[in-house]
Amino acid sequence: MDLDAIFVGGGVIGLSGAWRAARRGLSVAVVDPAPGHGASWVAAGMLAPVTEAHFGEERLVSLLVAGADRWASFAAELEETTGLDIGYQRCGTAVVALDTSDRAVIDDLLELQWSFHLDSVRLSGSQCRDLVPALAPGVRGGAHVPGDHQVDNRRLIAALLRACALSGVDLVASEVVEVTTRVDRSATGVRLIDRSVIEASTIVLCAGSETGLLGGVPPDVLPPVRPVKGVVLRLRGSASVPLVTRTVRGLVHGRSCYLVPRADGSLVLGATSEERGFDRTVQAGAVHALLDDARALIPGIDELELVECMAGLRPGSPDNGPFVGWTEVPGLAAATGHFRNGILLAPLTADALVAMVVGNPVPDPLSGFGLGRVIRGGSGHAASTSARPISTRTPER
Amino acid sequence: MDLDAIFVGGGVIGLSGAWRAARRGLSVAVVDPAPGHGASWVAAGMLAPVTEAHFGEERLVSLLVAGADRWASFAAELEETTGLDIGYQRCGTAVVALDTSDRAVIDDLLELQWSFHLDSVRLSGSQCRDLVPALAPGVRGGAHVPGDHQVDNRRLIAALLRACALSGVDLVASEVVEVTTRVDRSATGVRLIDRSVIEASTIVLCAGSETGLLGGVPPDVLPPVRPVKGVVLRLRGSASVPLVTRTVRGLVHGRSCYLVPRADGSLVLGATSEERGFDRTVQAGAVHALLDDARALIPGIDELELVECMAGLRPGSPDNGPFVGWTEVPGLAAATGHFRNGILLAPLTADALVAMVVGNPVPDPLSGFGLGRVIRGGSGHAASTSARPISTRTPER
DSSP: OOOOEEEOOOHHHHHHHHHHHHHHTTOOOEEESTTTSSSHOOOOEEEOTTOOTTTHHHHHHHHHHHHHHTTTHHHHHHHHHOOOOOBBBBOOEEEOOOOOSHHHHHHHHHHHHHHTTOOOOOHHHHHHHHHHHOOOOOOOOEEEEEOOOEEOOHHHHHHHHHHHHHHHHEESSSOOOEEEEEEEEEEEEETTTOEEEEEEEEEEEEOOGGGOOBBBSSSSGGGGOOEEEEEEEEEEEEESSOOOOEEEEEEEEEEEEEEEEETSSEEEEEEEBOOSSSOOOOBBBHHHHHHHHHHHGGGGGGGSSSEEEEEEEEEETTTOOOOOOOOOOTTTEEEEEGGGGGHHHHHHHHHHHHHHHHTTTTTTTTTGOGGGSSSSTGGGGGGGGGOOSSSOOOOTO | EEEEEEEEESSSSHHHHHHHHHHOOOOOEEOOOSOOOOOOHHHEEEETTTTTTTTTTTHHHHHHHHHTTTHHHHHHHHHHHOOOOOOOOOOOOOOOOOSSSHHHHHHHHHHHHHHHTTTOOEHHHHHEEEEHHHOTTOOOEEETTTTEEEHHHHHHHHHHHHHHHTTTTTTEOOOOEEEEEEEOOOEEEEEETTTTTTEEEEEEEOOGGGGGBBBOOOOOGGGEEEEEEEEEEEOOOOSSSOSSSSEEEEEEEEEEEEEEEEOOOOOOEEEEBBBSSSSSOOOOHHHHHHHHHHHHHHHGGGGHHHHHHHEEEEEEEETSSEEEOOSSTTTTEEEEEEEGHHHHHHHHHHHHHHHHHTOOOTTTGGGOOOOOGGTOOOGGGGGGGGGSSSHHHHOOO
């Protein structure tokens, strides 16, 4: 018997969707040669809708806020299901400026945040240092965003993998080479690299930046995502005497970086944003730039051990918003383009995917982020028109 | 039957000594839990007696020059024995200064080199860029040392391991916990971590910076070496369009760094010099400093892939010269303290160790680098007084 859904891609989006779908009693598979080891693995795990607010992206900010609101219950349920601690904590973010122009940029962002009624407070330089004593004396000021939270992305991945296994998700460690279709062009399943085929009523493409590369369907039905390389460093410090205890986002002469502390004393330092195609190499210049900026803000990082330099490829979209909805191919859905916000939006996206698989419309606010907004003829906002029932033998196919 | 010699430590010194001794027909063992993976593995492989010439170290410079002179035939014989290419090449060194004070330092070193009749040529900034086109426009000048050569240290280690195996050296992958001695306090062998004992007429301590930690003999008979941490980065570039084709040593606002090109397009970038005890962690500040200096000299390194950050512990000595000679314990020799010059001095040290094992005096110029020069009552220059015959039953023990 065919499955209800196949998730092509086992990152945080695919695993979250598959887990939620399986909890609903649906039969699902996730196909990925190395589940959880793409961009989700490299990420820092900031859940920061406020500090991700940018000018001209008001609609996206509302989505991010909704995504953050969904996190607490998602985390609780995941931890209860698996018995694993995913490091979910509301540690707040200190946003700091190194020079006066950086400070002016942060002041403008504060105005923007306040216009969205987001909770953030302006800080003087000394108030910044009260909040984060490790900051350099030269820090000019900044802001405090008490509501930002974080999750340990690698613990999250481990928990999602266990949750999937516990709820009966079939984790297929293979590569999908193409979507299989019927004569009427509706999707029927996926062909793996060993030529075997798995069939399902719904195929969800959630392969991050690689989603646009899939074969078997015309390329123009696939969402126009591109890889945006992010280099992230992991530093090891003392758990008993941590260098910082809350997330620090900094502007350093116009360049931004972040430092996210983990419970074990380690720090995640990111991230570059590079348009270099499907290139995962970590270049010396990227490592230098990250260290240069981070130590300008927090000199003490010099003493931490550098334990990892890794690059991930964020799935970028033309307007920085995700694509969650049906493609023009019946039975073929996509959930990608989450750019810097994949972990933040995973719970909300998972809910939307379950709705789609069972034949319901994409719920707000993700309903505004269908594929139609940038692809000619895509279903876009009217996602529900392509939604199909979950029965495995649908006559229209 | 006892062995003729046991080499405690399988770095470049121990492996070279063991190979040469086995070629002489001696029965030898090397004991090391991970042969070839200490400081020798991290090193850059520069064979640079001229650019290692420092004020107040005239005697050491003569030794380094002699060490370099011994290299060509050593390399040829090792490659012939093993059929392996060890990347030995005379590529010359460009010494470059970033600012005018750096230039003044290099000018002083040139005077010193000339006073030793070493072959080096002063260069203007544009002459430096003619020699190394990738140099930054701001480089102020420097020097060219045509005679410096290099070896690929990891290929060297691989070749020495094979040469040892081919010549019958017993490679014992274990840790030595102590030297075993007779009632008369002469050394008889070593006890391994599994409590088993291997016996030999001569025990050679060549465990690099750890040589002073060995048990079984009074600590004050061991050479006073200390670990001097060096962080080294490995960058990967293009083999067909290499960024640099000769070794570059630079002074950057008073800090020195080097870039050693390999045949495959990779670059070895080193090295910090840190007094932190037996700590092999790679700290963020060290990586930053190396990249900061290197990219100031050669901006193109930003585009190279950073493939490795590793720390090695050089065996430092009080006067930066090696200790090669007998300890006060009969039958117990040492060869350590080579600091930054272990690979350069390995062939010469190996010759000296073979001489000692067969009962001959330590040959010049290493005869001046015995243990007695810093240890009360050590044998020092009069090394031959402790030299013993290679027969396995010597009545005096």
